[in-house]
Amino acid sequence: IKTLAEFYRTLVLKAATPEKVRHQPDPALLDRVSLFQGDITRLEIDAIVNAANRSLLGGGGVDGAIHASAGPENFWKSRTLNGCLTGESKITRGYNLPASHIIHTVGPIYSSRDKAEKAELLESSYRTSLELAVENGIRHIAFPSISTGVYSYPVADATRIALNTARTFLESENGNKLERVIFVVWSNKDKGVYEELIPEFFPPG
Numbered sequence: 001i002k003t004l005a006e007f008y009r010t011l012v013l014k015a016a017t018p019e020k021v022r023h024q025p026d027p028a029l030l031d032r033v034s035l036f037q038g039d040i041t042r043l044e045i046d047a048i049v050n051a052a053n054r055s056l057l058g059g060g061g062v063d064g065a066i067h068a069s070a071g072p073e074n075f076w077k078s079r080t081l082n083g084c085l086t087g088e089s090k091i092t093r094g095y096n097l098p099a100s101h102i103i104h105t106v107g108p109i110y111s112s113r114d115k116a117e118k119a120e121l122l123e124s125s126y127r128t129s130l131e132l133a134v135e136n137g138i139r140h141i142a143f144p145s146i147s148t149g150v151y152s153y154p155v156a157d158a159t160r161i162a163l164n165t166a167r168t169f170l171e172s173e174n175g176n177k178l179e180r181v182i183f184v185v186w187s188n189k190d191k192g193v194y195e196e197l198i199p200e201f202f203p204p205g
């Protein structure tokens with residue numbers, strides 16, 4: 001999986017106009033972040049994040065795919081976790097997945113009425129997943145685009161939250177322990193959104 005440093009060598013930048021760049025360039029960060037298009041359940045890494053629902057018992061979308069690939073042991077273990085609040089995260093082993101761990105997080109169901117609250121909850125899903133990863137000695141973590149499927153969070157807004165929270169965390173003291181954060185997109189449309197927004201949060205220099 002390519003890092004952003006490699007990505008910038010091959011990408012014709014779409015956005016990165018100076019007024020849009022919110023963060024200072026930090027070349028070291030470019031080796032610690034990746035964008036990958038494909039099936040998150042196939043990644044052979046320390047941890048993949050599941051966009052779960054509050055029951056933690058499986059659902060559609062990426063949750064269904066992760067539960068199906070992880071197998072019944074994960075299901076039984078998830079039952080003992082007693083669900084999870086929105087914006088929080090819990091960890092299990094990866095069971096039959098190639099990934100060693102699953103970090104189950106519950107993103108918010110979007111509604112435009114409570115925009116600020118939903119944004120905080122989505123940020124919290126990313127942040128608590130990253131914190132849990134570090135607490136468990138995880139060095140490589142992959143995120144799907146949380147809440148942007150069935151939970152209908154607007155993709156560009158959700159992507160800004162994902163990128164901003166990762167950037168802030170990677171620069172924090174705890175974040176130093178993480179070697180790589182991988183953003184996994186499924187559709188071409190979402191891939192385009194990430195490619196456009198990445199240079200605002202991880203400018204190439």
Ligand code: ADP
Pocket residue numbers: 038039040041051052060061062063065107144145146147148149150151152153184185186187190
């Ligand atoms: P939520 O309920 O949090 O909205 P969804 O699973 O409906 O979660 O969608 C989250 C994102 O995961 C969507 O962008 C969807 O296209 C994507 N997705 C679905 N299956 C996979 C998969 N196997 N690997 C990676 N991403 C996936």
